[in-house]
Amino acid sequence: MLRYTLKRLGIFVGCLVVVWGLVYVGVFPRGLGDSNGMWIILLSLLLSAPISFVVLRKERDRASVQVVQRVDRMKADLEANRSQEDSVDEAARTQA
Template identity: 65%
Template sequence: MRLGVFAGCFLVLWGLVYVGALPRGLGDSNLLWVLLLSIVISAPLSFVLLRKQRDAMSAQIVDKVDTAKARLEANRTREDSVTQ
């Protein structure tokens, strides 16, 4: 999804440079200029636009970690009860 946000920013900025709304850069650095500007703009946009997906992924990771901790604790208690 972040790649899609970056690609969208790149296309919009490329269009703005093409029509002359943004400077073309220095000499042949046009592509580099648009790439760097796309990175700078897409980073905060991704942070805001993909918040729900990031929170959902974080919840999934927390659930998996809690499940793994519970399994580890169950194995540890089972091992302790067998050795006693």
């Protein structure tokens, strides 16, 4: 999961550098007034999202498998705790 996050952050930073360079050169407009920094960040986000979606498909699938395994493990642990509580409750009722 951390690997996916770091790769996605790397793609964003790469887009940020490219967009900043293109704005600096004059290929992209500079924005309105003092909004230049916000313009560069928003444009970088807009460009990095579809790139991440396509490039990191396998990494995203691996991360989702890990999440599903964790959820399944937690469900199994909860079910084990419930059955344990039920058996203790049954034993207490039979003794009374």
